[in-house]
Amino acid sequence: MSVSEWFARNLSYPGHEWLRGRPTGLVAQTLAQLARTPRALVQDDLARRLRATLSFAGEKLPYYAELFRRRGVDPQARDPYGELARLPVLEKSTVRARGAEMVFRDVPGGLIRHSSGGTTGDTLHFYIDRIRQAQDLGGRMFVQQWFGVQPGDRRAYLWGSPIEVKRARIKRWRDRLLNEILLDAFELAPPQIEAHLAKIRRFQARLIYGYPSAMALLSQHARGRLGPDEFPALRAIVLTGEEVTADQVALVREVFGCPVVEEYGAREVGLIAHECPYGNRHIIAPHVHVEVLSQGRSVPPGDVGDIICTPLNTRAQPLLRYRIGDVGALVAGDCPCGVPFPLLRLTGGKVTGFIVLSDGRLCHGAVTSHILRDQPGIVEFKTHQRAIDVFEVLLVVDERFRPETLRLVSQRYRRLFGAQVRADCRVVDRIPPDVSGKRRYVVSDVAPQTGAGAIVDRPSAPEGSPLPIEPHGEPAGHR
């Protein structure tokens, strides 16, 4: 059952955001306004936002105050980009070691604890605030309107839900009032896929949001039996959380018959860029300043390098010049869509596999991130499914790690995957890169019994946000 889109758009959605203290609608309006503003004025606005972020960090946060002094950073200088470039790139290890000195405890609405550990398998704990949540949600509202999807329209999320709260009643009610349904990406055997497809049709979703690999699995299952005529209400499918391949996009488009676009984000930073109807990825520049560096130096558009992000506007724990761990290039030139926000191209990416279980279940690999990322002291992880009931779990840890966590992790694997499962957890010095050169935090040697064998380990998607509770807003946070 769903409420009318009018009701959700005008009453339940704005009411929900108001109750959560998030100016989501205002954020979306501001982005829409800036998108129609002449480029020179937009540049002024972005520079002002960066200057304000630098000033705040220098005044309120001891880590940056000291750094600014040492490096001679003047937040009020005419060229805030030049001042930003005086700062070193911020690594995850520095955030782990000195994160407390970057936190603003008096942030309006309070600190919201958050952790990443999505597709790279390296975990980080940090804080976000209501503004950051509103930016992710309002940013999506803004970009999805490019495809005719309005706030309150029916949305289906093919996502991993936090295991513990998966079936909480209150959440189901909230979803109903907001016109959202959750299709569990941790349950992807053929009977569940069939049920997911039936739900999408019955619900008449306007938009589906999900992991590329999971969406491709659904499409492969439906191909030849279901076609675009079965999904007349669909206006867009948004893929995120892993590398998106051209094959996946073609397959999903063939079955569902609507635009299939990529969202790029990260839990630490939020929504970073989104594909427009012309196939270009626009950086949501009023929310995040993106640099591309190679060997520590900024490179011109077209040259590939490390993606470095400076979130603007949020104040809970500003990560200035933060290394996301992805590689890409800025793209020169304007987009025919007319949106004056710069363009980004991603190269390479992270890949997630599926886990196959003896009871026939097929789980998206992000499920392991849910088990591991909240354990203190785990810095990096990788799960290798060696046989149907045998898992090898490699952990890189720091000084906060407690030995009993090994037992706890094994227990959680058994609880989730079955009592017969053996999970060998080991602490290692480092996790070697995959032979393919891809970054994979879940690898399975087991082929599913579903005819979907080719999908296992299929390159899928970028990082983003596997955020279960709120996709990016929790990462992949949506809500």
Ligand SMILES: [Zn+2]
């Ligand atoms: Zn465009």
